[in-house]
Amino acid sequence: MIKISLHLESKGKLTPEAYLETLAENYWKDLNQKINGNYTENALVSVIENYRDQALALDPDYVDKYANNDGFISLIQGDFFDCMLENSVSLLKKIIVSEPAGLESIKAQIKAEFPDEIFFTTSKSTKTQTEFGRLLSEEIFNYRKFRSSKICLDYLGNLSFEEVYCPYCGYELLELVEVSPGDTDIPEKALLDLDHFFSKAEFPYLSISLFNLIPCCHKCNSRYKLTKEFSITTHVHPYIDSFEDYFTFSIQTTPGGRRIFVDPVGQNKKDNMVRDLGIDKRYKKKKDLLMLETDYNSISRYQKNGTIEEFVKYMLKNVPRSRSEILCESFGKAKRDILNSIDVFNVLKPHIN
Numbered sequence: 001m002i003k004i005s006l007h008l009e010s011k012g013k014l015t016p017e018a019y020l021e022t023l024a025e026n027y028w029k030d031l032n033q034k035i036n037g038n039y040t041e042n043a044l045v046s047v048i049e050n051y052r053d054q055a056l057a058l059d060p061d062y063v064d065k066y067a068n069n070d071g072f073i074s075l076i077q078g079d080f081f082d083c084m085l086e087n088s089v090s091l092l093k094k095i096i097v098s099e100p101a102g103l104e105s106i107k108a109q110i111k112a113e114f115p116d117e118i119f120f121t122t123s124k125s126t127k128t129q130t131e132f133g134r135l136l137s138e139e140i141f142n143y144r145k146f147r148s149s150k151i152c153l154d155y156l157g158n159l160s161f162e163e164v165y166c167p168y169c170g171y172e173l174l175e176l177v178e179v180s181p182g183d184t185d186i187p188e189k190a191l192l193d194l195d196h197f198f199s200k201a202e203f204p205y206l207s208i209s210l211f212n213l214i215p216c217c218h219k220c221n222s223r224y225k226l227t228k229e230f231s232i233t234t235h236v237h238p239y240i241d242s243f244e245d246y247f248t249f250s251i252q253t254t255p256g257g258r259r260i261f262v263d264p265v266g267q268n269k270k271d272n273m274v275r276d277l278g279i280d281k282r283y284k285k286k287k288d289l290l291m292l293e294t295d296y297n298s299i300s301r302y303q304k305n306g307t308i309e310e311f312v313k314y315m316l317k318n319v320p321r322s323r324s325e326i327l328c329e330s331f332g333k334a335k336r337d338i339l340n341s342i343d344v345f346n347v348l349k350p351h352i353n
Contacts, residue, residue, distance in 0.1 A: 096209055
């Protein structure tokens with residue numbers, strides 16, 4: 001519920017934005033390895049060059065499989081590949097390493113130059129990838145291969161995501177855990193999902209774009225997000241935004257009892273985030289959070305006994321003292337917000353930065 005660069009600050013990265021840029025540059029190099037200054041056969045650039053040549057040459061097998069046996073469509077697809085490769089593969093590199101605002105610009109550019117129909121079809125508002133779309137997302141920008149690769153695990157480790165809580169919902173645990181020696185060449189397993197902030201169905205060429213992949217929990221990704229359209233203008237993007245800056249949690253008494261509420265800060269346009277991920281409903285009756293108010297009301301006993309320091313210690317256990325540590329504790333943001341709102345005696349606030 002804070003942006004990933006803030007989380008990196010809590011892990012000792014003094015210049016997190018520069019650190020992320022370095023990770024992105026290394027990611028590009030990992031995908032495009034060279035020998036003696038030339039891209040290897042398996043490099044992303046080489047793979048795209050190969051498909052580009054097939055599409056523009058109207059290779060019968062390519063046209064039949066990926067262009068619905070239509071030579072004109074095959075030529076459009078070849079032009080798409082060419083567009084990525086021209087100017088020293090500048091667009092391709094932007095696709096892989098651009099920050100979210102840059103990806104928005106790339107989406108707009110490609111939509112202006114190429115018809116959506118080569119990537120997906122729409123029926124009853126459901127988008128289904130074409131064979132060309134599947135070629136992009138499953139063979140060229142191969143998400144499944146990336147997801148199970150050492151490149152992916154190393155990246156998540158470099159983000160300090162060994163044991164954190166979901167940047168979207170704030171309370172489901174994400175982990176990198178060791179696997180048994182000999183079971184695999186990869187020493188860890190990522191117990192988390194990677195959400196495509198911009199839909200893989202609609203934008204298959206963004207399937208392994210680094211800043212389009214949001215480490216999150218399975219509930220957020222597979223039960224709530226699904227294929228909903230997200231935008232950086234209507235939703236919180238954890239690489240550039242903090243949910244912390246747009247919403248606050250509070251306890252309110254209703255005719256049905258005490259409930260947790262999620263309220264927007266001022267007039268903001270990111271309300272879709274709460275609705276689309278069901279955060280208001282998922283938090284509504286969380287007993288651990290409601291108990292904060294119950295426990296706080298015991299302060300009179302501590303005041304009477306002169307042990308207010310013990311009260312502070314008790315109330316702030318498992319509560320992030322610093323904003324940058326919010327992802328390190330379950331319900332980290334909600335706990336901070338609720339304690340700040342109920343601390344009428346001002347004994348906890350001085351300890352929460």
